[in-house]
Amino acid sequence: MAMQCSMDVAGLSGLLNATVLSTADRCLACGAEPAAGEKLLKCRKCLDRQLPGGYYCSPACQKADWKNHKEWHRAQDMVSERLNRDGPPVKQSPVEQSPVEQPPVEQPPVDQFLHHAYYIRLLDPSISASEAGSRAKCQLAHSKPPGDLVRLLNKAAASRDQGDLSKAVRYFNKAIAHEPLSPYGYDGLADVHARAHNGLEAATAYMQAMDRYPTCSMHWAKAAASAFDIMNRPLKGVRNLHPSWWNDESLKTLSSLVVQATRPDECNVSPSHRASALAMRGEVLSCIAPPRVVVGKVGLPQWTLGTRTPQEVREGGEHYQAAANTASNATFPVSAMKEGFVIAALACFKRSKEQEAADAAACSSAAE
Numbered sequence: 308m309a310m311q312c313s314m315d316v317a318g319l320s321g322l323l324n325a326t327v328l329s330t331a332d333r334c335l336a337c338g339a340e341p342a343a344g345e346k347l348l349k350c351r352k353c354l355d356r357q358l359p360g361g362y363y364c365s366p367a368c369q370k371a372d373w374k375n376h377k378e379w380h381r382a383q384d385m386v387s388e389r390l391n392r393d394g395p396p397v398k399q400s401p402v403e404q405s406p407v408e409q410p411p412v413e414q415p416p417v418d419q420f421l422h423h424a425y426y427i428r429l430l431d432p433s434i435s436a437s438e439a440g441s442r443a444k445c446q447l448a449h450s451k452p453p454g455d456l457v458r459l460l461n462k463a464a465a466s467r468d469q470g471d472l473s474k475a476v477r478y479f480n481k482a483i484a485h486e487p488l489s490p491y492g493y494d495g496l497a498d499v500h501a502r503a504h505n506g507l508e509a510a511t512a513y514m515q516a517m518d519r520y521p522t523c524s525m526h527w528a529k530a531a532a533s534a535f536d537i538m539n540r541p542l543k544g545v546r547n548l549h550p551s552w553w554n555d556e557s558l559k560t561l562s563s564l565v566v567q568a569t570r571p572d573e574c575n576v577s578p579s580h581r582a583s584a585l586a587m588r589g590e591v592l593s594c595i596a597p598p599r600v601v602v603g604k605v606g607l608p609q610w611t612l613g614t615r616t617p618q619e620v621r622e623g624g625e626h627y628q629a630a631a632n633t634a635s636n637a638t639f640p641v642s643a644m645k646e647g648f649v650i651a652a653l654a655c656f657k658r659s660k661e662q663e664a665a666d667a668a669a670c671s672s673a674a675e
Contacts, residue, residue: 333347333362334347334362334363334364334365334368335361335362335363335368335372335376336363336364336368336369336371336372337364337368339364339368341364347362347363347364348362348363348364348365348366348369349361349362349363350362350363350369350376352380353380361376419443419447420440420443420444420447421440421443422443422523423443423446423447423521423522423523424436424439424440424442424443425439426522426523426564427439427442427443427522429560430522430551430552430557430560430561430564431551431552431557433551442518443521443522445488445519446519446520446521446522447521448488449486449488449489449490449519450520450521450524452486452489452491453486455485456482456485456486456489456491456492459478459481459482459485459492460478460479460482460491460492460495462478463475463478463479463481463482463492463495463499464495466478467495467498467499467502472499472502472503475495475499476496476499476500479492479493479495479496479499480492480496482495483496488519489519490515490516490517490518490519490520490526490530491516493512493513493515493516493519494512494513494516494520494526494530496508496512497509497510497511497512497513497515497516497530497533500512501533501537506537506540507548509533509537510534510537510538510548511548513530513531513533513534513537514530514534514548514550516530517530517531517534523564523567523568524568525568525569525575525576525580527568528564528565528568528569528580528584529569529576529580529583529584531561531565531587532565532569532580532583532584532586532587533583535558535561535562535587536583536586536587538553538609539590539596539608539609539610540609541607541609549610553610554610554611555610555611555612555613556613558591558610559591559592561591562584562587562588562590562591562592563588565584565587565588566584566585566587566588566626568584569581569584577637577638578633578634578635578636578637578638578641579634579637579638579641579642581633582630582631582633582634582637582641582644582648583630583641585626585627585629585630585633586626586627586630586644586648586651588623588626589623589624589625589626589627589630589648589651589652589655590608590623590627590651591623592615592619592620592622592623592626593615593619593620593622593623593624593627593651593654593655593658594608594612594613594615594620594623595608595620595623595651595654595655595658596608596651597627597644597647597648597650597651598647598650598651616662617659617660617662617663617666618659620655620658620659620662621655621656621659623655624651624652624653624654624655624656624659625652627648627649627651627652627655628648628649628652630648631645631648631649631652634648
C-alpha cells in the first residue's frame with residue numbers, strides 16, 4: 308500500500324530549508340557559544356520528546372526564536388503522525404511494459420526526494436539543504452541495481468556461501484568499482500568482512516552502504532544497526548570511524564528511525580535484522596550494553612553518554628525484551644545473542660527501579 312503523505316510538498320520543502328537545528332555548543336537564536344564550564348539550555352519540548360537540537364543561551368533567546376522553532380515541532384508532529392499511521396515509505400509496483408518497448412525511466416515523486424533529504428539533515432544538521440537534496444536524489448537513482456551489477460553480486464554471494472571469503476571480497480570489490488554509487492556492493496562486502504571478523508573493514512563498508520541506501524529505508528536500517536553493533540565494540544581503531552551522528556542525541560534519533568524502518572508489518576524484514584534494530588534502540592535509550600565479549604572484555608557503550616530518566620531506561624529494557632523474543636526465530640549469530648538481550652533487559656529494569664527509588668528519596672528529603 309502506498310503511503311499517503313500528511314505533509315504537502317511545500318511543507319516538507321520549507322522544513323528542509325529551515326534552520327531549526329542546533330548543536331549543543333551553539334545557541335539556535337544568536338549563535339553564541341556557552342562560557343567555559345557551562346552548558347546551553349535546551350527547549351523543554353525537545354527534551355521531553357527526545358528531539359535533537361533546540362539549544363539556547365538564555366530564556367530571552369528562546370522566547371525570541373519561538374516563532375521559528377515552533378514550526379520545527381509542528382513538522383515533527385506531522386512526520387511522527389505519518390510514520391505511526393503508515394510506516395516508512397514503500398516502493399510502488401512497477402508498471403508492466405510490452406516486451407517490445409523500452410520501459411520509460413520513471414522519476415520518483417519530488418516528495419520522495421524531500422522525505423529522504425529531510426532525514427539526512429535531521430541526522431546531520433551541518434549538511435546544507437541543497438547537499439541533502441542531491442544526496443537523496445543519488446540514493447533513489449541507484450536504489451535498483453542494473454543487470455550487469457546483479458551478475459557480479461550473485462557471483463560474490465555464491466563464493467561467500469561456499470565459504471570462499473577471499474573470492475567473495477574480490478567480486479564485491481569488482482561490483483563496487485563497476486557501480487561505485489550503488490550500495491549493494493558495499494553491503495555485501497561488509498557482510499563478508501563481518502564473517503571474517505574484520506571489524507574495522509566491516510564497519511567502514513556498512514557506513515558506505517548507509518550513505519548510498521535511501522535514508523530510512525529497510526536496507527539502510529539494517530546497515531545502520533550492523534555498523535552500530537560493530538562500532539560499540541572495544542576494537543582498536545574503531546574510534547577513528549565515528550561519523551557525524553555518533554553522539555548521544557543523534558543516536559537517539561537514528562535508533563528510533565531504524566526501529567521504524569524495520570517494522571515487520573510494513574516490510575519484509577528478517578527476525579535477525581529486527582532483533583538487531585530493537586537491541587540498538589534498547590542500548591541507546593538505556594546506556595546499558597548487552598554482553599559483548601571481545602578479547603576477554605565485556606563491551607560498554609562507546610559514545611559519550613547523556614543522562615537518562617527512569618522511564619527511558621525502562622523503555623530500553625522493553626526493547627531488549629522484544630529483541631530477545633524476536634531472536635528466538637533469528638538465525639546465527641543473532642540467535643546466540645538472545646541470552647545477552649535478556650541480561651541487558653533485566654539490568655535495565657533493575658536500574659530503572661533504583662533510579663525511581665533514589666528520585667523519590669530525594670524528593671522526600673527536599674520536602675522535609
